[in-house]
Amino acid sequence: MLFSFKQQHQILKEANTTEAVEAAVDELKSFVKSSTNLTVDAVTELVDFVSNVSKRAKDKKIKVTKNIMVAMVEITQGIKENGRFAFAPGKNISENRKNKEKLVKAVTALAFEVEIDPNEATFEITAGSIQIKVKQYDGTDFPKLQFSPQTTKDTAVKIIVPEAATRQAWNNGNTSSRVKRETTTRRSAFLYYSDDTLFYSDKNATSVLAAEIGEPVMNLSEPVIIQHKDDVLKYGKHPPSGESLKVLQTKLKCMYWDFNLSDWSSDGCCLNSENPPECHCNHLTNFAIIVDTANVPKDVALSIVSTIGCTLSIIGLALTILVHAVHRGVRKRRPAKILMQICCNLLVAYLVFVIGVERTSNPEACTFVTVLIHYFMLTTWCWMAVYSYDMYMSVVKVFRSSKAAYLQRVAAFAYLTPAVIVILNVGITVGYFDQNKKNEQLCDGVTDPLPISTYRADNMCWLKEYSLYFGFLLPVGILLVCNCVVFATVLREITCKKLEVQTSAMERTNKQTFLIAVAMTAIMGITWIFGYLMLFSTDVTYLRVMSWIFAILNTLQGFGIFLLTSMRSKDLRNVWWKPLRSAVSNTSTTWARFSKSTDEFAVTTSLTQQQSTMTNSK
The missing domain is CATH 1.25.40 (Serine Threonine Protein Phosphatase 5, Tetratricopeptide repeat)
Structure with a gap:
C-alpha cells in the first residue's frame, strides 16, 4: 500500500x-x-x-x-x-x-x-485519546484562558493561562506576520493527550496538556498553572488503596517537552505539591507531570522478628544492669562498672530504635531519632573498647591506678569521641549539604514532603550512604580491629608467657574477664560484619538474606550479653534465680493451700446440706 x-x-x-x-x-x-x-x-x-x-x-x-x-x-x-x-x-x-x-x-x-464558524467561535474534537479545543476572540481584550478536557478517568486536568501571557503574545509590541493578518481576531488552541505515546521518552509522564496562543511566550510575570486533580498524584509517602503491607513513595516533577532536546525538561517550571498538585510554568508548550513512584514492600516477618529480638535484648540488658547493681561484690569491680556502662548505652539505643526507627512521617523527629541511635551505638562500641583496654592494662601491664581518675578519663573518651563524630557528621550533612540542596522542582515557599537528606535514610530513621560509611562503619571497624589486636595480645600473655599473678582467684578473674570480652566483641562484631557484607552487592536475594541475618543478630545482642554475664556466673545467677525460684515456690504453696481450703469448704458444705435434707425428711 x-x-x-x-x-x-x-x-x-x-x-x-x-x-x-x-x-x-x-x-x-x-x-x-x-x-x-x-x-x-x-x-x-x-x-x-x-x-x-x-x-x-x-x-x-x-x-x-x-x-x-x-x-x-x-x-x-x-x-x-x-x-x-x-x-x-x-x-x-x-x-x-x-x-x-x-x-x-x-x-x-x-x-x-x-x-471556525463565526457564530460559534469555537471548534472542538475528540478522537480516542486526543482532544482539541480552539477558540476565537474578537476585540482588544486580553482574557484569562482556561481549558479542562473531558476524560473518562477519575482525573481532572486543567490549564489556566493568565492575562499576562495573552497580552504578551497578542499585543506587546508583536509585529509577526500572523498578528498583522488578524489585528482584531485572536485564537487559543488547547490540545490534550491522555497518554505520552507521541512523546518519545523513558520517563513516566502522565497525560500531556498543550496550550498555543499564536506566539512563543517566555518569562511570564504570572505563571501558567496546570492543575492535576488525581488521587494517584499524591506527593509523599502513603499506602496504596487497599494495601497495608506496602508503602508508596511518590515524587512529582513538572516538565515540558523541549523540541530542542527531544526530551522532557523542567526549565521554568516548578511544582506546588499541595493537594491537588499544581505545575507553575513561565512559558507555554506541551506540559506533563512526571511521576516517580517507588513501591517499598514491608517485610512483616522481618519486622516481627526485629521487634521480638529487640524486646528480648531490652529485657536482658535491664536484668543485667539490675543484677550487677544488686550484687555488692560485683558492682564494686571496675570491669563490672564498665560492663554496666555498655549495657546502659545499648539499652538506650534499643529503646530509641523500637520507639522511633519507623517515625519517618516527621522529618525533624526522624533526624533526632537517627542522631540518638547513632550516638548511643557509638558510645556502646567505645565502652567495648574501654572494656578491652582495661583488661589489657590489668592482665598485660598489671596497671594499678586511682579508680576515680581512671574511670573519668575513659568516660571522657567513651562519651566525647562519639559526640564529636556525630556533631561533625550532622553538621556537614544536615547543616551544610541539606541546607544547600534545595529541591529545584518545587516552587518557592513550598515545603518538600520528601526532603532529601544526606544524613538519614528515607525509609527508616537510620544512617545512609556516606554518613553510614564514615560516621559509623569506619569508627566501628577501627574499634573492632583494635579489640581483636588486644585480645590476641592478652591471649598470648595468658597462654604462652604464663603471667605471674598474685592469687589463683585473680587468675580466674582475668580469664573470665577475657572470655566475656571476647564473647561480647564476637557477638557485636559478627553482627556488624554482616552489616559490612550488605554493602558489597545490590542483588535483591543477597540483600534480603543478609538483612535477615543482620537483623536477627543485631536485635539479640543485648540478650546475648545477659546470657554471658548473668547466666554464666553462679554468683550473679543466684541474684535473680533465687528470688524467682522463691517466688514460684511461694506461689505454688499458696495455691496448694488455697486449693486445700477450697476442697475442705466444699466437703463441709456438702455434709451440711445432707444433714439438712435428712432433718427435713424426718
Whole structure:
C-alpha cells in the first residue's frame, strides 16, 4: 500500500486546492483505520503527509476545513493505535523520535489554522485519546484562558493561562506576520493527550496538556498553572488503596517537552505539591507531570522478628544492669562498672530504635531519632573498647591506678569521641549539604514532603550512604580491629608467657574477664560484619538474606550479653534465680493451700446440706 502514499504526495504537490487535500485525507483516514499494524515506512510517510499539509496551511496555500482537521486528528489517533510495531521501544529510536515530534508540531499548527464558524467561535474534537479545543476572540481584550478536557478517568486536568501571557503574545509590541493578518481576531488552541505515546521518552509522564496562543511566550510575570486533580498524584509517602503491607513513595516533577532536546525538561517550571498538585510554568508548550513512584514492600516477618529480638535484648540488658547493681561484690569491680556502662548505652539505643526507627512521617523527629541511635551505638562500641583496654592494662601491664581518675578519663573518651563524630557528621550533612540542596522542582515557599537528606535514610530513621560509611562503619571497624589486636595480645600473655599473678582467684578473674570480652566483641562484631557484607552487592536475594541475618543478630545482642554475664556466673545467677525460684515456690504453696481450703469448704458444705435434707425428711 506504500504506492498510495506516494500518489497522495504527488497529488498534494500538484494541487493547490483544499478539495484535493480533503480527498487525500479521506483515503488515508480509511487506510489507517483498516491497518492493524503499521510499518516504520508507513508511519514515516503518514507523518510526512500530515506535516506537509500543516506547512501549506500556515503558508495560506490551502484552508484547514473542519473535515480536514477531523481527518487529521483521526489519522494521528490511528497512527498511535496501529503504529505499535513502528513505535516499539528499541526500534528505530531516532526515526521514532523525529516522527513523533513532527506529528505533534503538525497537529498543533493545524489546530491553530482550522476554520471556525463565526457564530460559534469555537471548534472542538475528540478522537480516542486526543482532544482539541480552539477558540476565537474578537476585540482588544486580553482574557484569562482556561481549558479542562473531558476524560473518562477519575482525573481532572486543567490549564489556566493568565492575562499576562495573552497580552504578551497578542499585543506587546508583536509585529509577526500572523498578528498583522488578524489585528482584531485572536485564537487559543488547547490540545490534550491522555497518554505520552507521541512523546518519545523513558520517563513516566502522565497525560500531556498543550496550550498555543499564536506566539512563543517566555518569562511570564504570572505563571501558567496546570492543575492535576488525581488521587494517584499524591506527593509523599502513603499506602496504596487497599494495601497495608506496602508503602508508596511518590515524587512529582513538572516538565515540558523541549523540541530542542527531544526530551522532557523542567526549565521554568516548578511544582506546588499541595493537594491537588499544581505545575507553575513561565512559558507555554506541551506540559506533563512526571511521576516517580517507588513501591517499598514491608517485610512483616522481618519486622516481627526485629521487634521480638529487640524486646528480648531490652529485657536482658535491664536484668543485667539490675543484677550487677544488686550484687555488692560485683558492682564494686571496675570491669563490672564498665560492663554496666555498655549495657546502659545499648539499652538506650534499643529503646530509641523500637520507639522511633519507623517515625519517618516527621522529618525533624526522624533526624533526632537517627542522631540518638547513632550516638548511643557509638558510645556502646567505645565502652567495648574501654572494656578491652582495661583488661589489657590489668592482665598485660598489671596497671594499678586511682579508680576515680581512671574511670573519668575513659568516660571522657567513651562519651566525647562519639559526640564529636556525630556533631561533625550532622553538621556537614544536615547543616551544610541539606541546607544547600534545595529541591529545584518545587516552587518557592513550598515545603518538600520528601526532603532529601544526606544524613538519614528515607525509609527508616537510620544512617545512609556516606554518613553510614564514615560516621559509623569506619569508627566501628577501627574499634573492632583494635579489640581483636588486644585480645590476641592478652591471649598470648595468658597462654604462652604464663603471667605471674598474685592469687589463683585473680587468675580466674582475668580469664573470665577475657572470655566475656571476647564473647561480647564476637557477638557485636559478627553482627556488624554482616552489616559490612550488605554493602558489597545490590542483588535483591543477597540483600534480603543478609538483612535477615543482620537483623536477627543485631536485635539479640543485648540478650546475648545477659546470657554471658548473668547466666554464666553462679554468683550473679543466684541474684535473680533465687528470688524467682522463691517466688514460684511461694506461689505454688499458696495455691496448694488455697486449693486445700477450697476442697475442705466444699466437703463441709456438702455434709451440711445432707444433714439438712435428712432433718427435713424426718
